[in-house]
Amino acid sequence: MTFSLADLEARVAERAEAPPEQSWTARLLAGGPPRAAKKFGEEAVELVIALAEGERPPIVAEAADVLYHLLVALRSRGVGLDDVMLELERRTAQSGLAEKASRNHG
Numbered sequence: 697m698t699f700s701l702a703d704l705e706a707r708v709a710e711r712a713e714a715p716p717e718q719s720w721t722a723r724l725l726a727g728g729p730p731r732a733a734k735k736f737g738e739e740a741v742e743l744v745i746a747l748a749e750g751e752r753p754p755i756v757a758e759a760a761d762v763l764y765h766l767l768v769a770l771r772s773r774g775v776g777l778d779d780v781m782l783e784l785e786r787r788t789a790q791s792g793l794a795e796k797a798s799r800n801h802g
């Protein structure tokens with residue numbers, strides 16, 4: 697499997713320039729950040745339901761929708777995947793439990 701989130705982000709960037717009548721990505725971005733955020737939220741809820749139910753094909757399909765709509769929503773606010781990956785990389789310096797403890801007591 698060679699397709700990555702970075703490839704999807706590049707595809708989103710490319711399609712963002714298309715006429716809105718030819719591209720879901722362009723249409724979503726033309727609606728502005730609140731519209732992209734709302735769509736991401738809807739897809740997230742659909743994934744939550746699929747995960748609660750436990751059927752594998754809908755989980756995979758809804759997770760794909762969530763990742764795509766997350767990238768579009770981030771783009772609508774000028775945040776790139778690199779920004780998010782840098783934050784995740786920074787967090788590898790400590791465990792999630794240690795980070796939570798430092799927040800609760802700091």
Ligand SMILES: N=c1c2ncn([C@@H]3O[C@H](COP(=O)(O)OP(=O)(O)OP(=O)(O)O)[C@@H](O)[C@H]3O)c2ncn1[C@@H]1O[C@H](COP(=O)(O)O)[C@@H](O)[C@H]1O
Nearest residue numbers: 704707708711712714718719720721722735760761764765
């Ligand atoms: N991965 C996706 C992807 N996943 C989901 N979707 C679209 O997201 C939309 C959401 O579907 P829903 O049924 O939830 O919503 P809807 O009822 O159609 O919309 P509403 O009227 O409810 O807002 C559908 O139109 C899906 O096709 C996607 N659209 C695009 N991509 C990727 O983006 C690329 C560019 O797509 P275009 O921008 O459309 O050219 C594609 O080649 C894909 O790689």
